[in-house]
Amino acid sequence: MKLGGRIQAAIEVLEEIENRHRPAAQALKDWGTSHRFAGSGDRNAIGNLVYDTLRKRRSTGYLMQDDKPAAAVFLTVTRDWGVSPQKMQEAFDGDRHAPEIPFAKLEASKSRDFAFADPDIEADVPGWCVEQLEEGFDEDWVEEAKALAERPPLDLRVNTLKADRAKVEKALSAKGCRKTAISLSGLRIASGSGARRLPNVQAEPAFQKGWFEIQDEGSQIVSELVFTRPGEQILDYCAGAGGKTLAMAAMMCNKGQIHAYDADKNRLAPIFDRMKRAGVRNSQIHADSSSMQPLEAKMDRVLVDAPCTGSGVWRRRPDAKWRLTPEQLEQRLAEQKNILDSAAQYVRPGGFLFYVTCSVFQAENEEQVYAFGERHPGWSLLSAGEVWQDLYGFDKLQPWSADLNCITLTPASTDTDGFFFAVMQRDAP
Numbered sequence: 001m002k003l004g005g006r007i008q009a010a011i012e013v014l015e016e017i018e019n020r021h022r023p024a025a026q027a028l029k030d031w032g033t034s035h036r037f038a039g040s041g042d043r044n045a046i047g048n049l050v051y052d053t054l055r056k057r058r059s060t061g062y063l064m065q066d067d068k069p070a071a072a073v074f075l076t077v078t079r080d081w082g083v084s085p086q087k088m089q090e091a092f093d094g095d096r097h098a099p100e101i102p103f104a105k106l107e108a109s110k111s112r113d114f115a116f117a118d119p120d121i122e123a124d125v126p127g128w129c130v131e132q133l134e135e136g137f138d139e140d141w142v143e144e145a146k147a148l149a150e151r152p153p154l155d156l157r158v159n160t161l162k163a164d165r166a167k168v169e170k171a172l173s174a175k176g177c178r179k180t181a182i183s184l185s186g187l188r189i190a191s192g193s194g195a196r197r198l199p200n201v202q203a204e205p206a207f208q209k210g211w212f213e214i215q216d217e218g219s220q221i222v223s224e225l226v227f228t229r230p231g232e233q234i235l236d237y238c239a240g241a242g243g244k245t246l247a248m249a250a251m252m253c254n255k256g257q258i259h260a261y262d263a264d265k266n267r268l269a270p271i272f273d274r275m276k277r278a279g280v281r282n283s284q285i286h287a288d289s290s291s292m293q294p295l296e297a298k299m300d301r302v303l304v305d306a307p308c309t310g311s312g313v314w315r316r317r318p319d320a321k322w323r324l325t326p327e328q329l330e331q332r333l334a335e336q337k338n339i340l341d342s343a344a345q346y347v348r349p350g351g352f353l354f355y356v357t358c359s360v361f362q363a364e365n366e367e368q369v370y371a372f373g374e375r376h377p378g379w380s381l382l383s384a385g386e387v388w389q390d391l392y393g394f395d396k397l398q399p400w401s402a403d404l405n406c407i408t409l410t411p412a413s414t415d416t417d418g419f420f421f422a423v424m425q426r427d428a429p
Contacts, residue, residue: 168206
């Protein structure tokens with residue numbers, strides 16, 4: 001497909017998302033199924049264009065004075081992909097699939113800025129989210145939000161049960177892998193721009209051998225901050241597909257026991273194949289809460305990676321940003337409270353409870369932690385900032401923290417997805 005056909009396809013997918021309120025991934029999949037003539041390069045370019053447009057939907061609509069998908073796609077191609085209207089016209093020549101270029105709107109957009117726009121437009125967030133972002137980032141909230149509207153890189157976690165970072169970096173050297181700036185076992189492939197496709201690293205022999213997993217550096221970091229040690233008893237209470245379970249099992253060198261539980265059996269299903277490929281032998285999978293009773297008050301460390309709004313991963317799921325509602329936030333807050341209360345019963349006296357979200361909203365983060373402390377006497381909030389400094393030192397990128405007790409990773413501060421981390425200790429008798 002030529003550029004014009006790719007742009008037209010992106011417009012059609014975005015119209016489908018908007019008119020039928022469908023997730024972007026599903027709309028793109030269905031488009032590919034009904035257009036089998038499109039090659040993998042075409043599908044990747046169309047996907048890039050759809051996601052890039054969704055990330056900055058409000059700002060492009062404002063600059064174009066038109067919030068329809070076609071206007072947004074064309075400004076994305078010029079503003080983010082660096083293709084001028086003149087270059088587009090040349091590329092469209094003789095392409096019967098190409099849409100009409102809105103030259104006048106593109107030209108007018110150059111003279112507009114955000115001086116008189118509401119800040120949430122420049123920030124590319126729903127207006128109701130402003131209060132949540134201001135609470136966490138004060139006057140820096142716009143820049144933090146704008147960073148959440150950029151493309152993310154592809155991060156890999158080296159599985160130290162089977163390989164070391166140098167070995168995997170060498171095996172993937174042709175893919176442009178570099179060591180991550182903070183994580184101790186991470187590698188990164190830069191996101192690139194325009195139609196550039198990220199490599200399919202899951203097709204690599206190194207992946208099939210279990211040498212690495214795909215995992216954002218922020219997720220790797222919060223796993224490392226749990227400080228699991230060989231021989232301990234660990235519970236990953238909201239394990240999902242098992243990314244953090246695998247990371248912690250590697251840090252334990254397959255010694256001790258790590259228990260993975262999730263209330264949703266469907267989310268837990270991929271963990272079995274992932275464990276086998278990674279060579280994890282010290283795990284137990286719990287798909288039913290009834291099997292958890294023997295673990296009560298026995299765990300050295302319990303990790304709660306709580307369900308949340310996902311505001312910290314808007315770079316990867318930009319369509320979710322526009323579907324999020326205040327009612328969904330309230331639902332998540334209730335779930336988080338109940339999950340924290342339930343997970344706490346598994347921590348032994350003197351043990352640790354870790355609370356993690358992929359959100360940057362204080363209501364889901366600090367407020368939940370402090371409310372837990374009010375409900376549960378006999379627990380102490382420890383300094384996550386000091387844990388960070390002990391592990392990573394002072395010379396690397398630093399997360400957000402008002403008091404060093406709780407920390408928040410963000411694309412702007414740590415060049416990762418957004419993650420919150422806090423640790424509480426149960427008083428010993």
